[in-house]
Amino acid sequence: xxxxxxxxxxxxxxxxxxxxxxxxxxxxxxxxxxxxxxxxxxxxxxxxxxxxxxxxxxxxxxxxxxxxxxxxxxxxxxxxxxxxxxxxxxxxxxxxxxxxxxxxxxxxxxxxxxxxxxxxxxxxxxxxxxxxxxxxxxxxxxxxxxxxxxxxxxxxxxxxxxxxxxxxxxxxxxxxxxxxxxxxxxxxxxxxxxxxxxxxxxxxxxxxxxxxxxxxxxxxxxxxxxxxxxxxxxxxxxxxxxxxxxxxxxxxxxxxxxxxxxxxxxxxxxxxxxxxxxxxxxxxxxxxxxxxxxxxxxxxxxxxxxxxxxxxxxxxxxxxxxxxxxxxxxxxxxxxxxxxxxxxxxxxxxxxxxxxxxxxxxxxxxxxxxxxxxxxxxxxxxxxxxxxxxxxxxxxxxxxxxxxxxxxxxxxxxxxxxxxxxxxxxxxxxxxxxxxxxxxxxxxxxxxxxxxxxxxxxxxxxxxxxxxxxxxxxxxxxxxxxxxxxxxxxxxxxxxxxxxxxxxxxxxxxxxxxxxxxxxxxxxxxxxxxxxxxxxxxxxxxxxxxxxxxxxxxxxxxxxxxxxxxxxxxxxxxxxxxxxxxxxxxxxxxx
Numbered sequence: 001x002x003x004x005x006x007x008x009x010x011x012x013x014x015x016x017x018x019x020x021x022x023x024x025x026x027x028x029x030x031x032x033x034x035x036x037x038x039x040x041x042x043x044x045x046x047x048x049x050x051x052x053x054x055x056x057x058x059x060x061x062x063x064x065x066x067x068x069x070x071x072x073x074x075x076x077x078x079x080x081x082x083x084x085x086x087x088x089x090x091x092x093x094x095x096x097x098x099x100x101x102x103x104x105x106x107x108x109x110x111x112x113x114x115x116x117x118x119x120x121x122x123x124x125x126x127x128x129x130x131x132x133x134x135x136x137x138x139x140x141x142x143x144x145x146x147x148x149x150x151x152x153x154x155x156x157x158x159x160x161x162x163x164x165x166x167x168x169x170x171x172x173x174x175x176x177x178x179x180x181x182x183x184x185x186x187x188x189x190x191x192x193x194x195x196x197x198x199x200x201x202x203x204x205x206x207x208x209x210x211x212x213x214x215x216x217x218x219x220x221x222x223x224x225x226x227x228x229x230x231x232x233x234x235x236x237x238x239x240x241x242x243x244x245x246x247x248x249x250x251x252x253x254x255x256x257x258x259x260x261x262x263x264x265x266x267x268x269x270x271x272x273x274x275x276x277x278x279x280x281x282x283x284x285x286x287x288x289x290x291x292x293x294x295x296x297x298x299x300x301x302x303x304x305x306x307x308x309x310x311x312x313x314x315x316x317x318x319x320x321x322x323x324x325x326x327x328x329x330x331x332x333x334x335x336x337x338x339x340x341x342x343x344x345x346x347x348x349x350x351x352x353x354x355x356x357x358x359x360x361x362x363x364x365x366x367x368x369x370x371x372x373x374x375x376x377x378x379x380x381x382x383x384x385x386x387x388x389x390x391x392x393x394x395x396x397x398x399x400x401x402x403x404x405x406x407x408x409x410x411x412x413x414x415x416x417x418x419x420x421x422x423x424x425x426x427x428x429x430x431x432x433x434x435x436x437x438x439x440x441x442x443x444x445x446x447x448x449x450x451x452x453x454x455x456x457x458x459x460x461x462x463x464x465x466x467x468x469x470x471x472x473x474x475x476x477x478x479x480x481x482x483x484x485x486x487x488x489x490x491x492x493x494x495x496x497x498x499x500x501x502x503x504x505x506x507x508x509x510x511x512x513x514x515x516x517x518x519x520x521x522x523x524x525x526x527x528x529x530x531x532x533x534x535x536x537x538x539x540x541x542x543x544x545x546x547x548x549x550x551x552x553x554x555x556x557x558x559x560x561x562x563x564x565x566x567x568x569x570x571x572x573x574x575x576x577x578x579x580x581x582x583x584x585x586x587x588x589x590x591x
Contacts, residue, residue: 008155009375010155010381011155011378012378013375013381013382014151014378014381014385017205017382018182018385021198021202021386021389022186024198025187025189025195025198025393026186026189026194028193030189030190032422033418033422034418034421034422035422035425037191037422038191038421038425038426039191039401039404040107040192041192041196041313043312043313043314044315045193045196045315047314047319047323048326049196049197049200050310050311050313050314050319051323051324051327052196052199052200052203052204053196053200053310053394054307054310054311054327055203055330055331055334056199056202056390056391057306057307057310057390057391057394057395058300058331058391059203059334059390059391060140060143060388060391063338064206064338064383064384064388065143065361065364066143066361067079067335067339067342068338068339068341068342068345069342069360070342071338071341071342071343071345072343072345072360072363073360074284075239075241075343075346076239076343077339078284079284079339080332080335080336080339081284081286081288081293082284082288082293082545083289083293083328083335084289085288085291085292085293085295085296085297086293086297086331087329087331087332088290088297089295089298089300089301090297090301090324090325090327090328091325091328092294092298093297093298093302093324094320094324095321096302096478097109097308097478098311098321098324099317100112100576101312101317102312102317102320102579103576103580103583104579105579106312107312107401107405108305108401108402109474110122110125110126110305110402110406112474112477113473113474113477113489115571115575116484116564116572117485117486118485118486118568120486120487120489120490121484123406124489124490124493125303125470125473125493126305126406128466128470129305129402129466130399130402131466132466132467133305133306133399134395134399134432134435134436134439135439136463137391137392137395137436137439138435138436138438138440139439140388141179141180141436141437142172142440142443142444142447143388144175144385144387145172145176145179145440145444146172146175147381147384147385148175148385149172149174149175150369151369154369167448169441169444172441172444172448173444176440176444179385179389180433180436180440181433183393183396184429184433186198187393187396187397187429188396188400188426188433191397191422191425192309192310192401195310195394195397196310198390199310199390199393199394202389203386203390205379205382205383205386206334206383206390207334207337208379209380209382209383209386210338211337212376212380213364213368213372213380214340214341214344215228216371216372216373217341217348218232220351221235221348221351222234231344234347234351235344238347238350239347280541280543281541281542283543283544283545284545288545288546289545292545292546292548293545295468295471295548295549295552296464296545296547297328298471298548299467299470299552300467301324302471302474303470303471304470305399305401305402306394306398306399309394309397311324345363345367349363352371355367355370355371368381396429396433396436399428399432400426400428400429400431400432401425403431404421404424408424408428464500464504464544464547464548464551465497465551466497467551468496468500468547468548468549468551468552469496469500471548471555472492472493472552472553472554472558473555473559475552475556476489476492476555476556476559476560480560482563482564482569483559483562483564484560484562484563485562485563485564487562488562489559489562492554492555492559495555496550496553496558497551499551499554500542500550500554504542
């Protein structure tokens with residue numbers, strides 16, 4: 001087969017994927033008559049479809065290419081440790097959060113805060129979500145746009161490409177616009193039904209493409225042999241960490257490629273506080289997995305409308321719980337597969353060092369474009385776009401629902417019904433698509449202009465900084481009946497965000513953006529705040545897995561200092577009793 005024919009086949013596979021997803025999304029989501037249909041699918045979606053949608057929503061193109069990079073960097077599957085906390089966190093969400101959401105018949109999770117505390121709490125946390133999710137998705141669009149630009153150059157312009165940054169803004173802009181507009185069309189027209197059923201296809205394609213990549217890598221590192229055992233032998237020889245399952249003793253020559261306690265590099269004679277600082281600074285440890293990741297997943301899957309919305313489409317909270325926990329269990333093989341790809345790439349690039357890209361984050365993308373055979377390459381590239389469109393469609397639908405239900409209808413159209421509500425939600429879907437395009441193009445400009453402004457790490461860290469305080473407010477409402485009010489919640493959120501900013505060093509990134517080097521920072525911040533990552537023993541340094549625990553704890557305990565007004569307590573109790581009665585009647589009718 002000629003090179004031109006091979007490229008044409010790969011290109012056809014990708015085009016077929018885009019057209020198929022668009023048509024399926026529009027078809028399954030037709031005839032949306034109310035906001036409940038548009039945003040919640042009439043609460044009639046099967047639990048297994050919800051499970052697949054959760055998987056697709058939590059996996060972006062950055063994860064598709066980034067998880068292999070993590071496996072490559074740490075020479076093992078330590079990233080998968082975090083799945084332990086993921087499972088525990090989602091079990092807790094399933095048994096603490098979902099039942100109240102169903103009893104109060106919420107359209108967005110922030111309706112719960114309206115009932116439990118008041119309008120100010122709802123608007124504050126809903127506004128945090130809108131800002132956080134729009135910025136985060138704008139940032140995430142950068143990765144698939146780069147892949148689309150390189151695929152265009154490879155398939156259409158027949159250029160030799162490597163997985164590295166493009167030097168001009170226009171190709172990024174066109175790729176971002178095409179990807180976002182295609183996703184926006186079926187999301188706006190089809191609502192949550194289109195999102196969930198296309199997510200089912202995209203999640204299947206995503207995982208299948210990972211398995212295909214593993215097989216091709218084992219083939220290549222095993223001497224181009226279909227006896228895949230040869231590949232495993234080469235892996236054991238080049239990455240001996242993969243032969244060591246249990247955590248190794250401190251100072252051991254070969255560390256485990258699967259489990260790390262975080263104390264492998266601990267020096268003899270360290271104090272307890274010094275050990276705690278080491279554990280907090282390392283993201284891939286057993287304590288981070290069992291504690292930090294647990295709280296982090298409670299925040300993401302209990303308070304983020306992007307993740308919770310698809311659970312609310314299930315018929316009952318029990319089926320929603322089943323979908324959530326099942327998705328968590330499925331994350332074990334998915335995370336293992338993508339991280340294992342990175343470990344296999346260690347062996348591949350040792351054998352073929354001339355193909356190694358300049359940046360470690362590009363190891364999988366370079367392999368896809370330069371090494372994968374015809375058809376397989378097109379299939380895996382479609383998997384990259386599937387992950388991007390799955391997370392993007394989920395975010396667009398959640399943002400539109402929150403803007404419509406939490407803000408526009410109560411403030412500007414309280415009497416809107418049926419088709420009017422759907423029209424408003426469709427407008428906001430298009431609005432947020434445009435906003436994401438603008439943010440993504442801005443991120444692309446920053447990346448190619450070689451500016452020293454560090455806005456990208458701030459944008460990526462926004463979720464960790466926001467989700468912890470959001471979790472603190474929700475836990476205050478879930479675990480207590482008479483603590484917390486609007487004023488206290490706002491102050492608690494500010495305190496929680498400030499704590500995470502300082503202990504993670506994110507305040508220094510903000511200072512880099514808004515304060516020039518010699519503008520007086522030394523007079524504004526004391527030494528231990530100016531560089532908390534230094535050797536100053538008084539200050540811990542937080543890795544990202546601990547953000548939500550710290551932010552949530554500060555917010556929870558600060559908010560608990562404020563009592564809930566008596567009339568709010570009574571109204572919440574009445575609404576809950578009505579919800580219990582409604583749920584009992586509905587369950588009885590089903591039987």
